[in-house]
Amino acid sequence: MSEVLTLATEVLVIGGGLAGAWAAVAAAREGADVVLVDKGHCGTSGVTATAGPGHWWVPPDRRETAVADRLQRSLGLGDPDWMGRILDLTWTSLPGLADHYAFSTDDRGEIQHRALRGPEYMRAMRAYAVAAGARILDHHPALQLLRHGDGSIAGASGIALRGERPWTIRAGAVVLAAGGTAFASRLLGSATNTGDGLLMGAEAGADLSGMEFTNYYTPALAGTNMARSMAYSFARWFDADDRELDIPNGPDVTPHLARALLKGPLFCRLDRVPDDIRAVMPQVQPNFVLPFARLGIDAYGERFEVVLHAEGTVRGIGGLRVDDQDCQTAVPGLYVAGDNASRELVTGAISGGGAVNSSWALSSGQWAGAAAARRARSTGARATDLAITTGRAGLIPRRDVRPVDTAGAVQAVREELNAYDKNIFRQGEALEASLARLDGIWKELADHGRAEGRAGLRLREAAALVAAGRWSKAAALARRESRGMHRREDAPGLDPRLSCRQRAQGLDRVFTRFEPAPAPDPLRAEVA
Amino acid sequence: MIEVVIEDRCSGCGDCVEACPSDVLALGEGGKAVIAAQADCQTCLLCELYCPADALFVWPETERVAGVTAQQALASGQLGAFRRDHGWGEHAANRTNQHWRMGAIFERARLQAIELAAAKAARTEEGSST
Incomplete structure (x- = not known):
């Protein structure tokens, strides 16, 4: 093992996707020294780089209506103040990227800021x-957070992939912007x-x-990952015998497609895509047309097979809980942004899709970055203070070191979290069985797993996937109702007592609890 | 999955090696890009965008290595097509970014769905009244 790379900075940003990059911008603007580490390459890493995000871009005079509509659809879990905040910041931030x-510019010559x-x-x-x-340090995945004796965050350590060289970066504050997870789909x-x-966040407290x-899913040409879904909003759907299925397109299409897929192969025709849209498609979504062109499929002329890809927490919602207006977590000095954070405040129980999620990444990134900078500028990097490691599974095994099946653990997560029958159409017994399986795998990894270099990174990734899968299954089990995308076949319909957010925590033992439901606001009630 | 590097085209600039989010590529002993960890490739296509020489070829299938040869890639007419459609680099002059139309396209789809639903309802009504 080569020499450890050691740095001290005021703000460390972990993750160089959309939220992390906005966090780095905001922290640097506050005058702080900023280091951003990315597992891959800031610019191509993360789910934004392959997509085409819109934003929640609403002129001031229409925001009240937009928030009221979104709040209603959030099914009791959204917060109008947070929605208003991300609308404001999106509107003032995007022009700065010019x-x-x-x-x-559109056909009338007006600059278009909404979708990039x-x-x-x-x-x-x-x-x-x-x-x-x-x-920016590319190809520098973080493996764990460091904390001070007083519990506040002291930095992180990880590995530089080139040369497999360990690194330690001490920082006065850390922004976690390492993304969500699609559960290895x-x-x-x-x-x-x-x-x-x-x-990493959960281990730090x-x-x-x-x-x-x-459990949001997106259709793609079978055998490919091309989950650009726009064209499918015009699709006609067919079974293996080429019988057209009665599936109307719209926001609730997924369960219909999943039911069809549980019966057999599913096919699609895009012959209802208007000609002018076909003509411009390569310049709208160049990656959407590429698989068809290379595989020799006439996308608009012939039928082709489709599958659904699981989006996990990406177009799902869960993540680390934001504990204050600055996007600080429950741990002092640890801030969270983008898909690494729960987006319930702005999405509620339904997907934030591209638009709300992008505005959340842009906004939470800037709030987290700026607040981290202010904190770090007052405390300094504290680089000589004692720092304690927080990572456990895959780093400090609880028992004897033994070879563990990293690939098998990832495959198990895929099976439990991606399968349509287990994750879209949920029911108590199946959730319990999934949780028991994942608990067993967690125990194996945490008890015996230990590896260096790239193998160590793979092991930590597997542990993170299993941990996220366990929190998801435990939370789905405890929410014994159907709300938004969470659909319990054994508990259809909303349970008014569960009109509140649910927290999850724990590593060796996972537990969840519902927050108290907010008291109805008398003023709002009066207006209604 | 990334299938092949066209050696004759690769200038050895290393841009693809830096850009790959999954650290799949490396500079080989001959100073040209080589596929060092093919199984880690996630088929994001971004290496093609970052290759100014159009020397990389990604096949859209994610689950298997297709075994595309340099000759097949050259014959496909697809080398550099992704960069061209994007208007990336020198293509910026003659390919505009039309991504901003996405909102309007989704709206067209929504209106089409409403029309289709209305037509279906009308047919059902007709059917039940006869």
Whole structure:
């Protein structure tokens, strides 16, 4: 093992996707020294880089209506103040990217800020962060957080993939922006999103929220990962005998497609996509047309097989719980942003899709980054104070070191968290069985797992996937009702007593509890 | 999955090695990009965007190695197609980014679904009244 790379900085940002890049920009603007580490490459890492995020981009005079509508659809779990905050910040932030992103103009010559194409957006965000003064370390995955004796966060350690060289970065504050997890599905762009930030945060003492909302799925051409779903909003659906299925497109299409897939192969025709849209598609979503072109399939002329890819917490909702207005977690000095955080405050029980989630990443990133900078500037990096490691599973086994089946653990997560019958159509007994299986795997990894270098990273990724899977199953089991995307076949319909957010925590033993339901606001009630 | 590096085209700049989020590529002994960890490739296609020489070829299937050769990749006419559609690099001059149309396209789909539902309801009514 080569020499440890050691650095001290005021703010450390873990993860260089959309939220992490915005966090680095905001922290550097506050005048802080900022280091951003990414498992891959800031600019291509994360689910934004392969996508085309819209934003929740609403002019001031229409925001009240937008919030009221979203709040109603959040089914009791959203918060109108947070919704208003991300609308404001999205509106004022995106134009600032103009030095790095060539915003398009529409047919009337008006600049279009709402939707940015992923690869160009993330290339711009990297340039924005560098221009603001942040230092970026690519291919430097973090493995664990460090904390001070007083419980506050002291930095992180990880491994530089080139040369497999360990690193330690001491920091006055840390922003976790390591993304959500699609539970090792084949969702486009999600391969490195193994929930590492959820595990690291929980080991350091943070708790989670909304982990039952992990069952959003997206269609893709079978055999590919191409989960760009826009064209499918025009689709006609067919079974193996080429009988057209009565499946109307819209926000509730997923359970219908999943039921069809449980019976056999599912096929699609895109012949209802209008000609003018077909013509422009390569310049709207270049990656959508690519698999068809290379495989020699006429996307709009012939039928083709489709599957659904699990989106886990990515277009699901759960993550580390935000504990204050600055996106600090329950752990002092540990901030969280983007999909690493629970998005219930702004999405409630339904998916934030592209738009609300992107606005959340942009906003939570900036709040977390700026607050981390303010904290670190007052405390300094405290680089000479004693720091304690917090990582356990895969790093400090509880019993004797033995070879563990890392690939088998990942496969088990895939089976338990992606399968349509287990994750879309949930019911108590199956959830209990999944949880028991994942508990067993966790025990094996935590008791005996230990590896160095890249193998060590893979082991930590597997542990993070299993941990996230356990929180998801435990939360889904405890929420004995159906609300938003969480669908219990054995408890259909809303239970008014559960109109509140649910927290999850624990590693060796997982537990959850519901927050007290908020008291009805007398003013709002009067208006209603 | 990334299938092949066209050696004659690769300049050895290393941009793809830096850009790959899954650390699949490396610079080989000959100074050209090599596929070092094919199984880790997530088929994100971004290496193709970051290769100014259009020397990389990704096959859309994620579950298996297709075994595409350099000759087949060259013959496909697809080398550099993704970069061109994006208007990346030198293509910026003649390919505009039309991504902003997404909102309007989704709206067209929503209206189409409403129309189809209305037509279906009308048919059902007709059926029940006859």
